Amino acid sequence: MLQAINLHKKFKTKEVVRQVNMQLEAGESVGLIGPNGAGKSTTISMLSSLIMPTSGDVEWQGVSITKNPESLRKVLGIVPQEIALYPELSARENLAFFGRIYGLKGPTLNERIEEVLQKIGLTDRQKDIVKTFSGGMKRRLNIGAALLHKPSILIMDEPTVGIDPQSRAYILDTVKQLVEEGMTLLYTSHYMEEVELLCDKIYIMDQGAIIAHGTKDELKSLVSDNQTIELKAHILSTKFESALINQFPKATVRKEEDLLTVTLAKSEEPLATIFALAANNDVMITSAIVKIPTLEDVFLNLTGRALRD
Ligand SMILES: Nc1ncnc2c1ncn2[C@@H]1O[C@H](COP(=O)(O)OP(=O)(O)OP(=O)(O)O)[C@@H](O)[C@H]1O
Ligand SMILES: [Mg+2]
Known part of the structure; x- marks a missing residue:
């Protein structure tokens, strides 16, 4: 479905992503783990056509996304590592703004906002302005913004960093539910336990390269049976x-x-x-x-x- 083929990225002379090959099949839940600076966010940005690779390619349903990014963008939800919200707007106004970017309007937009607010557990707080929200609530809203257009693939970049345990549990539950409903997921984290909980297949990245991939059991067998x-x-x-x-x-x-x-x-x-x-x-x-x-x-x-x- 979504495939990275020999992806390579250089910033000036610095090689940040090296010959990365990855594959996401429909309905699969895939984890990408690695320490700070491993190149996870850069890889994800290339996979979602936000930045261009120095060499290599990304294919969505067999077609290069450098040639045809629109077909992927329509079905892709991205939850960026940095929270991207308008602090002076309410939760609902933020969702309306992002919904319009995806081309939603009128009753359809309102209906989707209601559904998303329910899903992220912010129906009660929808009228409050975002700058009064806790870190966990902002994260939840950030996730909600990526769900408005009913994506079939969701790419999440460390969605639980720096939040309280309760919000973290809530987010993990929500993501697990999305996966159970059939969402194709690429989940980035450096929390191994989250990836273990959510993902069927795992890629381990270090210093720009994928150093191992497989199911949890396959990877663990590398250490010991x-x-x-x-x-x-x-x-x-x-x-x-x-x-x-x-x-x-x-x-x-x-x-x-x-x-x-x-x-x-x-x-x-x-x-x-x-x-x-x-x-x-x-x-x-x-x-x-x-x-x-x-x-x-x-x-x-x-x-x-x-x-x-
Ligand atoms: N726009 C840029 N210009 C120059 N260097 C960059 C740029 N973006 C990322 N890098 C560098 O690329 C490397 C990988 O960064 P990246 O953000 O992809 O890592 P990461 O695995 O997501 O790390 P983290 O877990 O901290 O989010 C880092 O050394 C970073 O400094
Ligand atoms: Mg990152």
């Missing part, structure tokens, strides 16, 4: 340890002071068995923590650096 279970108990008997080794012959079992670590394939679901073995051996488990690789681990593994400082 194992899970580690950390057990604490009142008394960790050697009998219990032997029972574990017998039950899971492929696992690695290690004991260090009051902590017992069991490492085994991610595909296994050993907790119920572990608890049953503990009960049979009079061991009372006080805590059990299951650790599987996170997307943060994937990034660390690929680059040797943490995603966030």
